[in-house]
Amino acid sequence: MVKLWENVGRLHGLNFGGNGLSVSHLFFANDSLVFFDANEKECEGFKTLLDNYAKAYGQMVNFHKSEMCFGKRVPGGVRDRLASIMGVRVVENYGKYLGLPSFVGRTKKEVFAGIRNKVWNKVRGWKASLFSVAGKEVLIKATLQAILTYTMSYFLLPKSMINSLHRMAARFWWGSSEKNNKIHWSKWSYLCKPKEKGGLGFRDLGLFNKALLAKQVWRKIMGYRWRIGNGNSVRVLEDPCLPHPVSFKIFDPPPVPSPLYVTDLKNADGSWDAMFINAVFNREDAELILGIPSTDCDLEDKIMWHYRKNGEYSVSNGYRLASDLLEEESQSDNSRLSGWWNGLWKKKIPPKVKHFVWKICHSWIPTKVSLAHRGMAIDKTCFRCSEGYEEDVFHALWGCRCTYDIWKQSGLWEQMKRQRTSDVIAFLEGLNEVWTFDVFDYFLLLSWHLWSIRNSVLHGGSTLAPRK
Numbered sequence: 001m002v003k004l005w006e007n008v009g010r011l012h013g014l015n016f017g018g019n020g021l022s023v024s025h026l027f028f029a030n031d032s033l034v035f036f037d038a039n040e041k042e043c044e045g046f047k048t049l050l051d052n053y054a055k056a057y058g059q060m061v062n063f064h065k066s067e068m069c070f071g072k073r074v075p076g077g078v079r080d081r082l083a084s085i086m087g088v089r090v091v092e093n094y095g096k097y098l099g100l101p102s103f104v105g106r107t108k109k110e111v112f113a114g115i116r117n118k119v120w121n122k123v124r125g126w127k128a129s130l131f132s133v134a135g136k137e138v139l140i141k142a143t144l145q146a147i148l149t150y151t152m153s154y155f156l157l158p159k160s161m162i163n164s165l166h167r168m169a170a171r172f173w174w175g176s177s178e179k180n181n182k183i184h185w186s187k188w189s190y191l192c193k194p195k196e197k198g199g200l201g202f203r204d205l206g207l208f209n210k211a212l213l214a215k216q217v218w219r220k221i222m223g224y225r226w227r228i229g230n231g232n233s234v235r236v237l238e239d240p241c242l243p244h245p246v247s248f249k250i251f252d253p254p255p256v257p258s259p260l261y262v263t264d265l266k267n268a269d270g271s272w273d274a275m276f277i278n279a280v281f282n283r284e285d286a287e288l289i290l291g292i293p294s295t296d297c298d299l300e301d302k303i304m305w306h307y308r309k310n311g312e313y314s315v316s317n318g319y320r321l322a323s324d325l326l327e328e329e330s331q332s333d334n335s336r337l338s339g340w341w342n343g344l345w346k347k348k349i350p351p352k353v354k355h356f357v358w359k360i361c362h363s364w365i366p367t368k369v370s371l372a373h374r375g376m377a378i379d380k381t382c383f384r385c386s387e388g389y390e391e392d393v394f395h396a397l398w399g400c401r402c403t404y405d406i407w408k409q410s411g412l413w414e415q416m417k418r419q420r421t422s423d424v425i426a427f428l429e430g431l432n433e434v435w436t437f438d439v440f441d442y443f444l445l446l447s448w449h450l451w452s453i454r455n456s457v458l459h460g461g462s463t464l465a466p467r468k
């Protein structure tokens with residue numbers, strides 16, 4: 001009915017720009033928004049429409065639950081008069097539509113601040129110290145990202161907000177609270193890399209936001225192209241019609257009358273007019289056009305998403321594409337190690353040990369050397385063996401005299417001695433090659449255990465070296 005009344009000019013919806021686009025209503029389940037001009041005629045008109053509806057369907061409108069709000073330029077007196085015609089309250093802001101604030105515009109900052117507070121309260125409620133590393137990983141991935149998914153499907157969050165959300169997640173992850181600051185061993189963006197690239201696979205919320213939004217408007221973004229059927233709807237020069245990223249357009253447009261449609265490049269039987277195509281386009285473009293299947297001449301042209309076989313856009317696919325493109329830009333890819341990382345995360349050892357190994361590979365455990373490297377004014381020498389060695393990852397776990405007995409008794413020492421490298425990952429990879437899974441896992445568990453002993457010596461103040 002609203003649509004009908006709008007079509008005959010009895011109601012006027014909300015206009016967007018000068019392009020003739022207007023919205024008269026948004027209906028979804030119990031939430032309904034109707035837009036019309038702020039004058040008596042349209043108000044009385046709409047009231048009549050509601051009365052007619054009520055009579056026809058035997059349903060009543062609850063005016064106590066209804067609200068009315070106005071544009072900035074409507075004076076107070078007019079607002080009151082129109083509201084009394086409708087028999088509803090006047091409010092400054094409609095409040096929420098489908099649980100989302102319906103007035104974003106000017107108050108965007110406040111709205112986003114509200115979402116930020118919601119996330120903040122959630123994170124603060126989690127006692128970081130009570131969770132294992134694996135538990136925290138799940139909480140961040142499942143809960144935090146889930147709270148935001150709905151909002152991020154509809155709004156592009158400002159960069160500053162994305163940054164502060166990342167900061168909150170990072171503080172939770174590294175174990176900081178308001179009172180004490182723990183060391184953040186790496187940038188959050190590094191942890192957002194996939195696991196096979198040395199990160200933890202957290203979502204970069206900025207990219208995720210864009211991938212979600214792209215679900216609504218994927219036709220407008222990079223990656224869409226036409227799947228050519230009869231070629232009647234697709235313009236050769238202007239539209240993305242070639243199966244060739246990134247632009248999907250003719251690379252070298254020839255001087256032909258515009259618009260030239262794809263169907264104009266075909267013979268009557270639907271096959272390509274190869275002679276014409278080869279004469280007009282450059283070689284690469286001609287080859288791409290001729291490579292498009294041309295048999296089905298009754299098929300409609302269809303818009304599709306290039307990066308999936310079925311042509312449908314998916315959020316996870318769009319996200320991966322966006323993060324791959326970012327990765328290419330930064331050229332920080334280290335694919336040599338992807339086998340190592342994949343192997344590590346697939347191991348059948350406790351998650352805390354996996355995370356420990358992941359950290360030592362990055363030198364992200366608080367050895368004296370790492371702490372000094374982070375700007376702490378401390379003595380770098382090992383506090384346990386007092387032989388004057390600097391305490392780096394290597395020394396702390398495998399080189400210190402205090403660990404020597406244990407490694408000897410474990411039967412692993414001979415192979416460890418043979419590794420000629422000071423690079424932690426190369427050392428681990430070398431051992432992984434010579435040992436069976438079980439032996440290597442045992443070695444990792446023992447390394448983790450030695451680190452725990454080292455810490456209890458440090459914090460407990462005990463100076464006794466471990467013997468067993």
Ligand SMILES: [Zn+2]
Nearest residue numbers: 382385400401
């Ligand atoms: Zn030592």
